[in-house]
Amino acid sequence: MVPLSWYLIVAAILFCVGVFGVLARRNAVAILMGIELMLNAVNVNLVAFWRYLEPDKMVGQAFAAFVFIVAAAETAVGLALIISVYRNRETVDVENVDLLKW
Amino acid sequence: MTTLQVMFFFFSLITVAGGLYTVIARNLFHAALGLIVSLAGVAALYALLEASFLAAAQVAIYIGAIAILIIFAVMLTRGVTGKNPVKDWWTYTITAIVCLLLLVVLLTTLFRFDWPQTAQAAVPADSIARLGKSLVDPSLYVLPFEVASVLLVAALIGSAYIARDKK
Amino acid sequence: MNVINDPFTWAGNLIAQWLSGFMPPVGVDVTMMVLRAGVLGVFALVMFMVMTWIERKGIARIQDRIGPNVAGPFGLLQPIADGVKALTKEDITPTNADRMVYNTAPILSAAAAMLVFAVIPFGPGLIGADINIGIFYILAVGGLGIIAILMAGWSSNNKYALLGAFRVVAQLVSYEVPHVLSIAAVVMLAGSMSMITIVEKQPVWFILVLPVSAIIVLLSGMAEIGRSPFDLLDAESEIIAGHHIEYSGMKFALFFLGEYVHAYAVSCMVAVLFLGGWSGPNIFGLTVPYLWFFIKSILVFNVMVWARGTLPRLRIDHLMAFNWKFLVPLSLANLVVVAAADRLAQAVGFAVGTWPWALVMLAFNLAMIAVALAMVGATGRRARRATESRAMPEAETHEEEAHGVDAERAPVAVGAH
Numbered sequence: 001m002v003p004l005s006w007y008l009i010v011a012a013i014l015f016c017v018g019v020f021g022v023l024a025r026r027n028a029v030a031i032l033m034g035i036e037l038m039l040n041a042v043n044v045n046l047v048a049f050w051r052y053l054e055p056d057k058m059v060g061q062a063f064a065a066f067v068f069i070v071a072a073a074e075t076a077v078g079l080a081l082i083i084s085v086y087r088n089r090e091t092v093d094v095e096n097v098d099l100l101k102w
Numbered sequence: 103m104t105t106l107q108v109m110f111f112f113f114s115l116i117t118v119a120g121g122l123y124t125v126i127a128r129n130l131f132h133a134a135l136g137l138i139v140s141l142a143g144v145a146a147l148y149a150l151l152e153a154s155f156l157a158a159a160q161v162a163i164y165i166g167a168i169a170i171l172i173i174f175a176v177m178l179t180r181g182v183t184g185k186n187p188v189k190d191w192w193t194y195t196i197t198a199i200v201c202l203l204l205l206v207v208l209l210t211t212l213f214r215f216d217w218p219q220t221a222q223a224a225v226p227a228d229s230i231a232r233l234g235k236s237l238v239d240p241s242l243y244v245l246p247f248e249v250a251s252v253l254l255v256a257a258l259i260g261s262a263y264i265a266r267d268k269k
Numbered sequence: 270m271n272v273i274n275d276p277f278t279w280a281g282n283l284i285a286q287w288l289s290g291f292m293p294p295v296g297v298d299v300t301m302m303v304l305r306a307g308v309l310g311v312f313a314l315v316m317f318m319v320m321t322w323i324e325r326k327g328i329a330r331i332q333d334r335i336g337p338n339v340a341g342p343f344g345l346l347q348p349i350a351d352g353v354k355a356l357t358k359e360d361i362t363p364t365n366a367d368r369m370v371y372n373t374a375p376i377l378s379a380a381a382a383m384l385v386f387a388v389i390p391f392g393p394g395l396i397g398a399d400i401n402i403g404i405f406y407i408l409a410v411g412g413l414g415i416i417a418i419l420m421a422g423w424s425s426n427n428k429y430a431l432l433g434a435f436r437v438v439a440q441l442v443s444y445e446v447p448h449v450l451s452i453a454a455v456v457m458l459a460g461s462m463s464m465i466t467i468v469e470k471q472p473v474w475f476i477l478v479l480p481v482s483a484i485i486v487l488l489s490g491m492a493e494i495g496r497s498p499f500d501l502l503d504a505e506s507e508i509i510a511g512h513h514i515e516y517s518g519m520k521f522a523l524f525f526l527g528e529y530v531h532a533y534a535v536s537c538m539v540a541v542l543f544l545g546g547w548s549g550p551n552i553f554g555l556t557v558p559y560l561w562f563f564i565k566s567i568l569v570f571n572v573m574v575w576a577r578g579t580l581p582r583l584r585i586d587h588l589m590a591f592n593w594k595f596l597v598p599l600s601l602a603n604l605v606v607v608a609a610a611d612r613l614a615q616a617v618g619f620a621v622g623t624w625p626w627a628l629v630m631l632a633f634n635l636a637m638i639a640v641a642l643a644m645v646g647a648t649g650r651r652a653r654r655a656t657e658s659r660a661m662p663e664a665e666t667h668e669e670e671a672h673g674v675d676a677e678r679a680p681v682a683v684g685a686h
Contacts, residue, residue, distance in 0.1 A: 002110045004217040007147070010114040012208040014121055014140075020201040021125030024194055029175050030130060033137050036168065037121050040144045043156075051151045052218055055225045058236040062243050064156055065233075068163050069250045073257035075168050079175040080261035086179040087268075131423055135370065138416060158405040166412020166445075170438060173419050177431065230401060230462065 007048035014041035028082045028092040032075065039071045110150055117143030128188065130176045138169050152225045155233060277395055277559070281305075306387075309397050313383045313530050318348035320529045323567070324574050331578035355522035363426050363515045370424035375516065375523035378417035382527045384410045385534035390464050392547050392558035403464035404452055407538055408445075411493060414531065415441050418512050421524070425515035434512035436585065437495060443592045444492040444499075450600035451482040451489070454607045455542050458621075468546030473627040476543040481603045481634050483543040485596060487572070490535040492592075494528060496577055499588060536569040537562075544569070599641055606637050 014037055021034025043064045050060020086092050120140030127133040141164045148157035188194075226232065236242040281301065288297045322337075322345065329336025337344035362371060385407050387397035400406060415438055422434020456462050458478065459470040476483045492499040513524050540546065540562060549561030583591065610633035611621075619626035 001104070001220045002107055002150070003219045005212065006110065006114075007151070008212050008217070009209065010117065010147070012205060012212065013118055014144075015208070016201045016205040017118065017121040017125055019204060020197060021121075023200070024189060024197040025125065026189060027130060029172060029179060030125075030133060032175075033124050033133060033172060036137060036164075036172075037124065037140065040141065040164075043160075044144060044147055047148055047151050047153050047156060051153065051225070052221050055152075055221065055223050055229075058229070058233045058242075061153055061156060061229070061233050062236055062246075064153070065159065065237075066246055066250055068156075068159060069254065072163055072168055073253050075171055076257050076261045077264070079171055080265035082175055083178055083265045092179045131367075131370070135420070154400060154402045155405070158402045158409045161409035162405070162412055166409065166415065167442070170412075170415060170419065170442065173416075173423075174435070174438075177423065177435075231460075 004048060004052040008045060011041045011044040011048070014038075014044065026093050026095055028085070028094055028097075029079070031094065032078050032082070035078075036071065036075065039067060043067050106150070110147075113143050113146040113150065116140075117147065131173070134169065134173050134176055137172065138165055141165050141169065155230050275392065275394070277308075277392075305397060309386045310383055313386050313533070314526070316533050317526050317529045318352075320533050320570060321348050321351065323570065324529075324577075327571065327574040328578040331575070352522065355519050355525075358518035360518040360520070361515075366426045366515070367424040370420050371515075372520070374417050374421035374424060375513075375520045375527070377420065378414055378527035379523045379530065381410055381413035381417060382531035382534055384413070385531075385538070388464055389534070389537045390468055390541060390546060391562050393465075395559060396465060399463060399465050402462045404456060404462045404467070404538075404542070407534075408449060408452070411445070414527070417527075421516070422512035425512070427515055430512050430514045433514070437512060440499065440585075440588060441493055441495070443589060444489045444596075447485050447592065447596035447600040448489040448493060450597070450604060451485040452542070454479055454482045454600075454604050455486075457604070457608060458611060464541055464546075468541055468548070470622065471545045471548065472622045473624060474543065474545040474548075478627050478630045479543070479603075479607060479634060480631070481599065481637055482607070483539070485600050485603070486542065487539055487569070489592075489596065490539065491573055491576065492588075494531045494535060496528070496532060496573060499583060532573060533566065533570060536573065537566045539569045540565040595641075595645065599637075602641075603634075603637060606633055609633075 018034045018037030018041060021037060022031050025031050025034065046060055046064045046067070050057075050064070054060065082092055085097060089097055091097065117140050120136045120138075120143055123136035124133045124140060127136060141160065145157045145160040145165075148154075148160055189197075237247045238244050281304075284304065285297055285301055288300055292300065325347065326336040326344065337347040340346040340350040362368070388400060388403040388406050390396040390399075418434050418437055418441070422430045422432075422437075425431075455467065455475060458475070459467040461467065461470075513521060516524060544565045546565075547558035547562040549558070549564075551557075552560070607630070610630050614626045614629040615621065617629075619629065
């Protein structure tokens with residue numbers, strides 16, 4: 001049997017990899033990829049808790065399903081914003097789009 | 103070492119390796135492919151946790167839609183120079199140290215508790231039907247479900263409007 | 270069970286018995302699993318050869334010619350000849366192509382198509398894995414094929430390949446919406462996503478109960494594969510093969526294989542969902558469920574070949590308009606109408622699965638088809654009248670000044686005034 005703590009460790013490692021991706025990348029799309037990794041790590045945590053602690057209540061699965069939905073909506077809007085910024089500024093390097101008005 | 107543990111190690115290795123490749127690869131398309139590998143590994147972990155609906159939903163939503171969106175964005179925002187600029191090595195090192203510290207904090211918090219070694223109960227046989235019912239039950243989750251659909255409509259209209267050609 | 274009823278399980282038991290003579294039970298289990306997976310894979314590949322033969326002969330007969338008849342009797346060895354040709358062709362890789370992604374894309378495309386066969390029930394116990402999310406698994410695996418197309422388009426280092434890949438992916442992702450919605454109607458009636466349960470819930474075949482869903486699933490399935498009449502974006506005369514311009518030899522053969530295996534997988538899925546799967550009368554007192562399944566899936570594939578040989582290609586804007594303006598509202602309406610009709614029939618007292626219930630559902634579905642066609646006809650008539658009135662502006666304005674009639678009631682035959 002796989003102990004619950006192993007799943008939580010994997011989720012923690014994946015979350016930290018996502019944080020590294022968000023902090024250490026200059027391209028906006030790469031930052032979004034790091035955010036997706038973090039959301040997936042959170043989902044793994046939720047589903048592992050559901051399975052090991054309360055498998056007969058559907059709370060865990062419903063919560064994870066809602067995280068899917070929110071991640072999809074946020075990715076769509078985030079990528080639309082990035083494409084719009086690229087059209088205006090010809091770059092998606094976050095080091096160069098750091099002023100509110102220029 | 104039971105087969106379940108071997109499979110768990112294999113799939114979590116794929117997931118973490120894919121994630122590492124995503125955040126390290128210089129070529130953005132390769133980073134997107136690493137993300138897809140990582141998402142597939144997470145789907146396999148869901149299947150190991152007997153959340154079959156979520157495993158299929160992960161592949162269908164994340165790999166079948168979100169990853170495609172990300173690849174489109176990578177292709178549409180390719181820099182003129184071709185090579186992606188990166189931060190200098192000093193920033194990389196500090197960021198890596200900070201992330202490792204975060205990992206240490208998470209793991210120490212995790213090990214403070216006494217988690218169960220095995221599952222407390224079995225997953226009910228009709229878990230998918232129960233999930234469906236819980237999403238439309240007035241005393242359960244029908245309100246977040248409806249709000250989520252409104253959120254998706256707002257995201258659809260908003261992203262179509264923001265990304266449209268303004269000519 | 271005897272040999273004719275279920276030769277596969279009988280053969281499987283024989284092999285398992287022979288293996289357990291010299292292997293521990295764990296080894297026997299693993300070997301049987303690998304053997305089953307291998308048999309499914311080989312079945313998919315053999316059916317690919319049969320499908321290409323059926324397609325070439327079928328289209329040839331529709332076009333009043335004979336088709337391949339040189340390689341073997343009736344051209345039966347033609348697929349083998351094609352395979353040999355593909356193997357001996359020169360394998361070109363464009364310069365500056367991304368080697369690893371370029372080589373992986375055709376493999377992923379073929380593999381994603383073959384993965385579907387794991388959940389197709391060929392008979393009452395003949396299924397690779399009876400998971401409780403059978404039909405959802407098929408929809409999920411479809412997404413992997415789309416990634417393969419994007420990989421092919423990107424790694425070819427060719428802007429036409431990239432453009433072709435974009436447009437194909439836009440088409441595939443758009444046609445997933447009515448596909449999923451119509452399959453949701455089937456799942457709603459069957460009460461489960463497991464393929465075996467869906468077959469068992471069909472004493473009356475679902476094609477008679479849900480004809481609208483069947484048509485939409487078949488149409489969007491054909492669009493998902495990228496077959497005619499939806500193959501504008503990778504047809505030879507249009508964009509010169511789109512995302513697989515730069516592929517030759519065995520890699521192109523793998524893409525080709527992926528397309529036909531996917532077509533057969535969609536045919537099998539339609540046969541299971543709508544045509545009752547493996548149900549059929551006994552032949553000479555023997556139950557042969559796998560034979561009936563085979564016949565039904567080949568029948569659906571023949572319908573696809575027929576559509577390819579007969580219908581002209583759709584233009585890209587027609588394709589998208591057909592999807593978003595017709596199929597999606599129709600599938601949403603279908604979901605609501607099917608749910609209402611089901612509840613109505615049950616409230617009146619007909620049990621699910623009986624003929625009166627099926628007739629009520631069929632009546633509602635036919636009403637929906639009639640309403641949809643009437644609306645499309647009215648829209649077409651309005652568009653035709655608008656173009657006619659635009660084409661003859663001076664005659665129309667004279668009429669309006671003279672008679673003061675509004676444009677809607679303007680007569681079609683202008684010469685009458």
